[in-house]
Amino acid sequence: MSAFLLLLLQAPSAAGGPADLVLRNGMVHTMEAAQPRAQALAVRGGRIVFVGSSAEAAALVGEKTEIVDLRGRPLCPGFTDAHGHLGGLAAALRNVDLVGTRSYAEVIERVRARAAATPKGQWILGRGWDQNDWEVKKFPVHAELSAAVPDHPALLTRIDGHALLANARAMQAAGITRATVDPEGGRILRDGAGEPTGVFVDAAESLIARVVPEADAAALRESVRAAVALLHERGITGLHDAGVSAATLDLYAAMARAGELELREYVLLADDPRTLEAWFRRGPAQDLTGDGRIRVRAIKAYADGALGSRGAALLADYADDPGNRGLAQTSVEDLEGLAERALRGGFQLCTHAIGDAGNRMVLDAYAQALRTVPVADHRFRIEHAQVLAPEDIPRFAQLGVLPSMQAQHAVSDGPWAEARLGPERVQGAYAWRALLDRGVIIPGGSDFPVEAVDPIAAFAAAVTRNGWHTEQCMTREEALASLTIWPAYAAFQEDELGSIRVGKRADFVVLSEDLLNVPETRLGAVRVELTVFDGRVVHRLAAR
Incomplete structure (x- = not known):
């Protein structure tokens, strides 16, 4: 598509009626080479119908149009995470959060606290431990966990999802003994006597995971x-x-x-x-x-x-x-x-x-x-x-x-x-x-x-x-x-998706500062102030 034709298509038109939403007076990063920057955009029916200047956007404002004054703030396409796990995130929100634990003792303490509020016999699930963050960087063994949580089967997934720690009650429920064979593509870690230490790597994780009850x-x-x-x-x-x-x-x-x-x-x-x-x-x-x-x-x-x-x-x-x-x-x-x-x-x-x-x-x-x-x-x-x-x-x-x-x-x-x-x-x-x-x-x-x-x-x-x-x-x-x-x-x-252009889905975000220009030392302070999905505001940062 030529740059001239693209700009022609971006021009405002009232033929479809007023816009549902107009955002103006901003710094719009379009991710489109033909028109990399703009001041305003308009949305109708979940689609972008205009990208251009704030003055031009005025032609699409009607009585029921929601107007957002960006006050110079940056707007860019909605972020897409190209590799994530929605089910895993949902589970993490339900289960024991072990991210950031600085020792095996801290892991155990968090699991013990959850067990105290959970009926005996029910599974305790957690995720996020990483032995590389501990002073002792070896994989844990189950003995301390089993002693602290004897009445609940516990399955604690490593941060990367490629290893887990099970206590004695969980291994018993899964029928794991020293005679259990490593599955192809997996490994059961064992002590000097050949007994499972409680850590199951990659394909071996399924030996425990298969007996965990489905979530409600x-x-x-x-x-x-x-x-x-x-x-x-x-x-x-x-x-x-x-x-x-x-x-x-x-x-x-x-x-x-x-x-x-x-x-x-x-x-x-x-x-x-x-x-x-x-x-x-x-x-x-x-x-x-x-x-x-x-x-x-x-x-x-x-x-x-x-x-x-x-x-x-x-x-x-x-x-x-x-x-x-x-x-x-x-x-x-x-x-x-x-x-x-x-x-x-x-x-x-x-x-x-x-x-x-x-x-x-x-x-x-x-x-x-x-x-x-x-x-x-x-x-x-x-x-x-x-x-x-x-x-x-x-x-x-x-x-x-x-x-x-x-x-x-x-x-x-x-x-x-x-x-x-x-x-x-x-x-x-x-x-x-x-x-x-x-x-x-x-x-x-x-x-x-x-x-x-x-x-x-x-x-x-x-x-x-x-x-x-x-x-x-x-x-x-x-x-x-x-x-x-x-x-x-x-x-x-x-x-x-992926850019701000007429005809595309109206998914975009407004940020507190411009990622392309903010000093490196302030990158961590940038906040998402507004998230729009399908033309509707689905997140608005509360005023501070």
Whole structure:
């Protein structure tokens, strides 16, 4: 579309009647090259109908038009988290919050407090512990937890979701003994006598998780509503929801039809054989509920585990754990087969890969699948792409593969990543600049609840890395694109979302300060003052 034609389309017209909402006197970052800045925009029927000057916007003001005077504040497209877990966030809001615990003793104390208010025999669930934050950085053992909480089965998930700690009561409920065999792609940690320590890594987590009762349906629905409200507070209007089960998708669809899901959900289906078979027969759903809320056309697969729990698959041993190269969750042949089916069925494949061996496996599988089933605009993704061998970095651009990366991980992992990888291999970790310089875009997110729900923190991490390997930083314009237009492209939604343009969905945020110009030292002070979803205000920061 030419710049002249775009500007012509942006001109105000009263043909459709007055606007529902007009925002004026602001600094609008459109993320559109033909018109990067504007002062005002207008919304009607959930769509943007005008972008331009405040004076021109006056033509669309009617008696019932809501007017917001931005008073010079910045406005940008609503943030989209390109890799998060709405169900995981909802669960985190229900369960024991272990994020930020500084010792195993603090973990136990929080669980003990919840147990005191919970009937005996009911499960205690929690998430967020990270032994890397403790003075003693070894994995915990269950003995202290079992002694403190003897009457409740307890399952405490590590921050990354790739390991859990179970107490004796939980292991008993799951039938775990010293004779229990490690499942393929998983590991049960054991003491010197061969007894389980209570820590279950990657595929072994399912041995405990399978016996946890399902959450009450009403409580689950309420916690999803609370999670969406939290996203709105942080300026998030869209989510690429990674690993959604059939049951969870049914819940989201029911909520959308009832007007309870105020979110653009781009669903990455869980790699469950029964779920995938049903969707391969059905084909992608561009608008599952007919209201622009839910799109189903992607699949989430796994190549390996996580770096923090030493499950990420590496080409050489962990620097701090000789003999361990992590855990592969699939084979290149199986992943290639899934990729071929996805290509034939019109689905996008998004594969979790963190270690350099895991990433190479995925790139190899994608390359072979694309030779067998050539599709020009496949937009296959690697989720996380955290550790890359230098020779694999150019392959993303060559294959058209998108690295979906989370800037906050670099800040969180920076203090210990080099210990895992060593000084040479860490040069290929969280290598955003190396990828961007080869013409690859990076849809960004947080992987919540692994990291905090906080796009401003993600932006700050992308442009500063908290001082760690700053040669890989993004520019501010790239960081903003990674939270807006690049996720839209990564979900085949760039014509609907991700920028401020006439005809697009009216999802946007107003900030207290301009991310593109505020001093680095003030990035942490930037606040989301207004969130608009589908043309309606869904969050307004209370006056202070």
